Amino acid sequence: MSVSDPVDVLRRFNRGYTQRVGALEESFLGLGMPLGTARLLYEIGVEPGTTRSLRARLGLDSGYLSRLLRRLEDDGLVALGPDPVDRRRRRVALTAAGRRTWDELERRSAERAHRLVDPLTERQRARLSAALAEADLLVRAATVELETVAPTAPLARRAVAAYLTEVGTRIGGAGTFDVEAELAADAGRLAPPHGAFVVATSAGAPVACGGVQALADGGAEIKRMWVDDAWRGAGLGSRLLRRLEELARELGHAVVHLDTNAALTEAIAMYERAGYRQVERYNDNPHATHFFAKDLT
Amino acid sequence: MSVSDPVDVLRRFNRGYTQRVGALEESFLGLGMPLGTARLLYEIGVEPGTTRSLRARLGLDSGYLSRLLRRLEDDGLVALGPDPVDRRRRRVALTAAGRRTWDELERRSAERAHRLVDPLTERQRARLSAALAEADLLVRAATVELETVAPTAPLARRAVAAYLTEVGTRIGGAGTFDVEAELAADAGRLAPPHGAFVVATSAGAPVACGGVQALADGGAEIKRMWVDDAWRGAGLGSRLLRRLEELARELGHAVVHLDTNAALTEAIAMYERAGYRQVERYNDNPHATHFFAKDLT
DNA sequence: CAATTTCTCTGACTAGAGTCAGCGAAATGA
DNA sequence: TCATTTCGCTGACTCTAGTCAGAGAAATTG
Numbered sequence: 001m002s003v004s005d006p007v008d009v010l011r012r013f014n015r016g017y018t019q020r021v022g023a024l025e026e027s028f029l030g031l032g033m034p035l036g037t038a039r040l041l042y043e044i045g046v047e048p049g050t051t052r053s054l055r056a057r058l059g060l061d062s063g064y065l066s067r068l069l070r071r072l073e074d075d076g077l078v079a080l081g082p083d084p085v086d087r088r089r090r091r092v093a094l095t096a097a098g099r100r101t102w103d104e105l106e107r108r109s110a111e112r113a114h115r116l117v118d119p120l121t122e123r124q125r126a127r128l129s130a131a132l133a134e135a136d137l138l139v140r141a142a143t144v145e146l147e148t149v150a151p152t153a154p155l156a157r158r159a160v161a162a163y164l165t166e167v168g169t170r171i172g173g174a175g176t177f178d179v180e181a182e183l184a185a186d187a188g189r190l191a192p193p194h195g196a197f198v199v200a201t202s203a204g205a206p207v208a209c210g211g212v213q214a215l216a217d218g219g220a221e222i223k224r225m226w227v228d229d230a231w232r233g234a235g236l237g238s239r240l241l242r243r244l245e246e247l248a249r250e251l252g253h254a255v256v257h258l259d260t261n262a263a264l265t266e267a268i269a270m271y272e273r274a275g276y277r278q279v280e281r282y283n284d285n286p287h288a289t290h291f292f293a294k295d296l297t
Numbered sequence: 298m299s300v301s302d303p304v305d306v307l308r309r310f311n312r313g314y315t316q317r318v319g320a321l322e323e324s325f326l327g328l329g330m331p332l333g334t335a336r337l338l339y340e341i342g343v344e345p346g347t348t349r350s351l352r353a354r355l356g357l358d359s360g361y362l363s364r365l366l367r368r369l370e371d372d373g374l375v376a377l378g379p380d381p382v383d384r385r386r387r388r389v390a391l392t393a394a395g396r397r398t399w400d401e402l403e404r405r406s407a408e409r410a411h412r413l414v415d416p417l418t419e420r421q422r423a424r425l426s427a428a429l430a431e432a433d434l435l436v437r438a439a440t441v442e443l444e445t446v447a448p449t450a451p452l453a454r455r456a457v458a459a460y461l462t463e464v465g466t467r468i469g470g471a472g473t474f475d476v477e478a479e480l481a482a483d484a485g486r487l488a489p490p491h492g493a494f495v496v497a498t499s500a501g502a503p504v505a506c507g508g509v510q511a512l513a514d515g516g517a518e519i520k521r522m523w524v525d526d527a528w529r530g531a532g533l534g535s536r537l538l539r540r541l542e543e544l545a546r547e548l549g550h551a552v553v554h555l556d557t558n559a560a561l562t563e564a565i566a567m568y569e570r571a572g573y574r575q576v577e578r579y580n581d582n583p584h585a586t587h588f589f590a591k592d593l594t
Numbered sequence: 595c596a597a598t599t600t601c602t603c604t605g606a607c608t609a610g611a612g613t614c615a616g617c618g619a620a621a622t623g624a
Numbered sequence: 625t626c627a628t629t630t631c632g633c634t635g636a637c638t639c640t641a642g643t644c645a646g647a648g649a650a651a652t653t654g
Contacts (some may be wrong), residue, residue: 006417006426010410013429017436019312034610051632064612066633088620088631113307119439124532128439131431133363139427140313143415233420254553331640361642363603385601385650535614599652605632613638622629 006150031104038105039144040068045102048093050083077101110241126219139291141234144200144207146243151197151211153188157183159199159209170263171287173181189213190223196247197224200240207231210240212248215257215282220248222258225267237270257294259288328401335402337365338374338391342399345390347380374398374555386401438531441497443540448487448494448508454480456496456506460523467560486510487520493544494521497533504528507537509545512554512579516590517545519555522564534567546593553593556585 031038041055055065069092072078077098083089094102117125149156164177190197190211200208208227214222222244227237248256258276260267268290276292283291300337328335339356352362367391369375374395391399414422446453449546487494487508497505505524513517519541524534545553555573557564565587573589580588 006414006422007407007410007435009426009429010414013433014410017433020310036611053568055632061612061614062632063634064615070633086424086621086631090632093482109308113304113311116436116439117303117307117439119536120303121532121535122434124435124438128432128435129303129306131435132306136306136313136430137424138417138421139413141334141421142413142425144416174455235418238418274445333641358642358644360604360644361596382650387602479595535599595654597652597654599650601650602648604645605649608643609641611638611640614636615634617634618632620629620631622626622627624625 001020009206011227023284029106030216031101033186036064037068039096040065040104041072042105043073044078045094045099045105046094046209047181048091050086050089052089053204054092073096137231139143140202141231144202144231144236144239146198146200148196148242148247151183151186153199155201155206156186156197156209159206159226160224162206162228163209163224164197166226166229167261167264167287171261172263186211192253196238196244196251197248198243198247200236202231208236208240210243210244212251214251214253218253219255220251220253222248225258225260232266237267238274241270241274245294245296255293256297257282257291257293259283259285259291261287262289302463303476316319327443328398328405333361334365337362337490338369338395338399339402341389342371342391343376345388347386347388349386351389369395374386433532434528435518436534437499438528438536441499441528441533443497443537445493445495445544448480448483450496451505452481452496452498453494453506456482456502456503456523457521459503459525462523463523463526464558464561465586468558479581483508483521491548493541493548495537495540495544497537499528505533505537507541509541509548509553510549511550515550516552517548517550519553522557528562529563534564535571538571542591542593551593554579554588554590554592556580556582558584558587559586 022246033041040054040058040060043054049057049068051062051065054060055062055206058065060068069078069080073080079093079095080090083091090265120128128196144204147155151157151160160183161179164179164182167178186197189195192215195211195213197211199206200288206228211223212220212223213223222241225237225240225244227240257279258271259269259282262268271292274294276294277290279293281288281291282293304527330338337351337355337357340351348359348362348366350590351357354361357365366375366377366387370377372454373392375389376392376395377387377389380388414425414521417425444452447456448454457480458476461479465474483494486492487510492508492510494508496503503525505528507522508520509517510520519538522534522537522541524537526568554576556579557568559565562566568589571591573591575586575588578585578588579590
């Protein structure tokens with residue numbers, strides 16, 4: 001067995017790691033709370049939300065979640081209130097007592113981690129840190145899911161809003177966007193029959209997106225390419241790009257265009273790596289400074 | 298929270314990893330077999346044994362194990378027979394069908410790992426591989442346990458034998474050792490009241506060792522320093538060295554000596570990093586070419 | 595040889611984790 | 625506005641995982 005076959009390395013790691021460190025999870029126990037309940041409490045503490053968002057994050061059945069929440073509520077650890085946006089849903093947040101329990105969970109978990117790292121020297125800890133951060137990013141990237149969704153879907157709207165915010169700040173305050181107007185424009189052009197929109201999600205949260213639309217004078221155009229800051233460097237951009245090109249091909253196009261701004265240096269580098277060549281300005285987008293095209297062979 | 302604090306990175310990794318890949322464990326499912334049963338089958342496949350040894354390895358209740366075994370037997374996957382040594386116990390081994398199921402478990406586990414790695418590019422896979430291998434080594438190293446044992450203990454004998462084999466091959470066939478004679482010599486000098494022997498174990502197997510003895514003309518000497526090939530580069534050597542110096546101090550010595558061979562380059566580098574300075578030959582060891590000493594402040 | 599201990603197995607439990615169908619309230623679309 | 629869809633909640637389940645006490649066979653001890 002080759003030491004460097006990623007599959008073998010992964011399996012070897014997995015076996016060793018879950019045996020030694022997997023016990024970390026069980027640190028949730030010892031608070032007299034079942035694991036599922038503790039996991040939920042922990043997740044609420046990390047970021048409160050609606051029943052819906054929690055379900056997505058933890059992958060739970062709605063009935064099951066409902067029951068778990070009730071138990072936490074009975075114990076006085078969480079407070080439930082109606083969601084003003086959609087009164088069928090409920091918003092969940094920790095109470096003061098819940099926060100104290102959460103802090104205790106945090107403390108115990110950190111203590112366990114600390115004990116594991118303790119026998120290592122400073123240098124080794126740094127090495128472990130770097131290795132785990134790298135592995136974390138790549139594993140996360142590998143498990144991201146690409147979904148084609150309507151540009152009006154909440155997921156898509158959030159992703160595009162994030163895109164606009166970032167581009168706005170990157171290219172300077174001058175050209176900030178009217179988010180609602182932009183979203184409204186997307187609704188038609190980035191949807192079938194002439195377009196498509198793809199969101200990359202991780203544990204239910206959007207981490208990257210991109211769309212294709214048909215250009216008036218033929219060919220397709222890729223728009224709204226965005227990768228969350230924390231997810232850069234894991235090849236998510238090129239994966240998304242490949243998917244969008246595929247969609248453009250399915251829509252019957254033989255060439256894709258895209259425009260971008262000089263400030264978005266990583267994006268430009270990625271387009272070049274992906275085989276895009278720089279072309280003349282093909283639209284009047286005031287925010288665009290660079291224009292690219294690629295033939296879909 | 299600093300991104301590079303090892304404790305935080307470890308915890309972040311842990312959360313993401315067990316969520317995404319921890320499911321790997323669940324790959325045991327999908328054979329229509331509950332997790333516990335599959336784990337037991339797997340363990341029997343790795344190494345058959347008595348009910349008793351399996352209970353110890355998996356940490357199961359005897360009643361529970363009994364039930365699980367019966368289920369496996371009913372399914373024709375394992376064969377149970379009385380243990381000739383103690384007829385209250387039973388010996389357990391896989392049947393041919395059990396072996397096939399075991400192989401299938403292996404195959405699926407590998408396939409899952411493969412699927413995880415699949416969306417990544419070649420380069421990313423290599424990065425992931427390297428990162429996991431590094432993390433694996435360090436996590437293993439962090440969970441290694443140092444025990445002071447008698448040099449006659451089976452664990453110690455195995456470690457010293459490995460040491461002698463390695464040194465023998467490294468410094469060339471010329472000076473191979475009489476293993477039994479060397480072990481007999483250690484028995485007296487590397488044990489209390491004038492010496493000590495330390496073995497580093499991981500999951501019960503020796504992975505490094507080292508001993509201290511008193512020199513005739515004063516001072517202590519470190520001997521039998523060995524780190525298993527697969528465990529190099531994780532700082533196990535320096536950790537062991539520190540422990541041995543501590544033991545030398547406790548034995549009342551103010552200075553430690555050690556000798557080594559020019560062929561053992563990593564060891565020499567480690568001694569220098571640890572503050573050892575080269576000194577004149579202080580014994581007539583024919584295998585030694587380099588001599589070191591360090592003051593215990 | 596008898597008494598005691600050790601060992602596995604059985605039966606009777608409990609709690610956790612999760613699934614599924616269906617209900618009623620709220621939101622959405624025609 | 626009315627029909628449809630979405631949403632969360634409830635009740636009724638199932639399956640795992642694991643605990644515990646006690647029975648009976650085998651080994652050990654006095």
